[in-house]
Amino acid sequence: MDSAFGEALVRLLPNLRRFGLALSRRHDIADDLVQITVERAIAGAAGYDPSQKLEPWLFRIMRNAFIDLTRRRKTAGTEVDVFEMPEALPTDPSKAIEARLMLRSVEAAMAELPEEQREILHLVCVEELSYAEAAEVLDIPKGTVMSRLARARRALSEKLGIE
Numbered sequence: 001m002d003s004a005f006g007e008a009l010v011r012l013l014p015n016l017r018r019f020g021l022a023l024s025r026r027h028d029i030a031d032d033l034v035q036i037t038v039e040r041a042i043a044g045a046a047g048y049d050p051s052q053k054l055e056p057w058l059f060r061i062m063r064n065a066f067i068d069l070t071r072r073r074k075t076a077g078t079e080v081d082v083f084e085m086p087e088a089l090p091t092d093p094s095k096a097i098e099a100r101l102m103l104r105s106v107e108a109a110m111a112e113l114p115e116e117q118r119e120i121l122h123l124v125c126v127e128e129l130s131y132a133e134a135a136e137v138l139d140i141p142k143g144t145v146m147s148r149l150a151r152a153r154r155a156l157s158e159k160l161g162i163e
Contacts, residue, residue, distance in 0.1 A: 005045055008054050009038060015127055019059055022122035023066045025111060033069070037062040056133040059123065063137060109159035117152035124149055 016037055020030030040061050041048070048057055110118055116138075123134040124145070131149075135142045157163070 005048070005050075005054075009041060009058075012055060012058060013038075015055065016058060016062060018126055019062055019122060020066075022110075022118065022126065023063065024069075029069065033062050033065055036065040036069075040065065053133065055127070056129060056137045059127070059129070059137040060139075063119070105160060106156075109156050112159060113152055113155055117148055117155060120145060120148045121152040121156065 013034065016034045017030055020033035020037075021027065024030050024033060037058055041058055044061075048054070110121065113121070119138065120134060123129045123137060124131065129137065131142050131145045135145045138145070
């Protein structure tokens with residue numbers, strides 16, 4: 001692994017965590033997904049083509065790791081996180097509370113979307129991947145990305161009461 005690869009990997013950690021949260025909707029699992037992704041990326045660095053963008057390659061690794069974890073959890077049974085605590089309010093809560101409420105309503109609305117719509121919405125709208133990059137990550141045609149994204153945006157706006 002060369003230093004440029006390592007630096008790029010470190011620079012993309014926040015993006016990986018956001019995508020991990022979008023996939024799993026749990027902070028602890030998102031952290032696990034980031035760790036698994038980084039481990040697999042370092043182990044498979046020789047297979048990475050440096051002429052391509054690193055993000056789609058890492059997102060695909062994470063998505064595959066999430067699928068692996070999901071399959072494993074189905075046989076493991078129910079897990080409960082006893083250490084989860086609510087976040088503390090900031091000192092000037094008015095704007096922060098409003099933003100937090102809006103964010104929670106968007107997160108709740110996104111959580112109700114089918115997984116394929118939630119994934120595409122996150123990759124394109126949050127991670128700012130192009131349609132072609134998202135298609136590569138999800139291993140689907142570009143046209144399917146566009147139609148899923150249109151359906152996801154429509155469904156999200158209906159759930160939020162936005163016309």
